[in-house]
Amino acid sequence: MAREIKYYIVAANALPEIFVKVAEAKRMMQTGEADTVGAATKQVGISRSAFYKYKDAVQPFNDMKAEHIITFYCMLKDNTGVLSSVLSVFATSGANILTINQSIPTNGCAAVTISAETSGLAETLEKLMADVAAVDGVVRVEVLAG
Structure with a gap:
């Protein structure tokens, strides 16, 4: 047993x-x-x-309440460099990218989810989203969870 x-x-x-x-x-x-x-x-x-x-018995506890993890949903045009430009906006804002998931483009667009740790943002979340939305090739951006 x-x-x-x-x-x-x-x-x-x-x-x-x-x-x-x-x-x-x-x-x-x-x-x-x-x-x-x-x-x-x-x-x-x-x-x-x-x-x-x-080593297998010791794991650090990650206090999720102390962090600000937000998952963003973006619809991006299937053009070279669009995702790179979006990620650049995140980096400039002080967000720390944790995960990126992108679907295979259909009808000229790809759905992308980006999870980021946002406690180090140098600006507001609204400003970050506005800056992402302003990137050429971004069709839509919204917060999925956080």
Whole structure:
């Protein structure tokens, strides 16, 4: 009979230091700050064996309430550079693109959904949407979720 796994949310300062260091080593590898497990574990001050022992059991909690993730829906003309121009508007505004999904164009247009973390916006959401709508080739832009 398989043992049921239970999960708990625990403040980092209540955890044994090894768990926090394993999470930090995993983060360093994901962001490219460390190229190997050996380099990451050396930088955080733990052994490779400790890392491998706990790596699958330790996951950082991403507080979604602290972030501002918004999914935008855009209808774009199937012209070269339109999506690139839209993404440039997001980058200039300070939004951090998380996902991009584009359908295969039909009737000269493609549906695109863009999820972005918007807590770093240098402008209002309304201004961002107006700037995207002003891009040549954008037929429609709206907020789907957020």
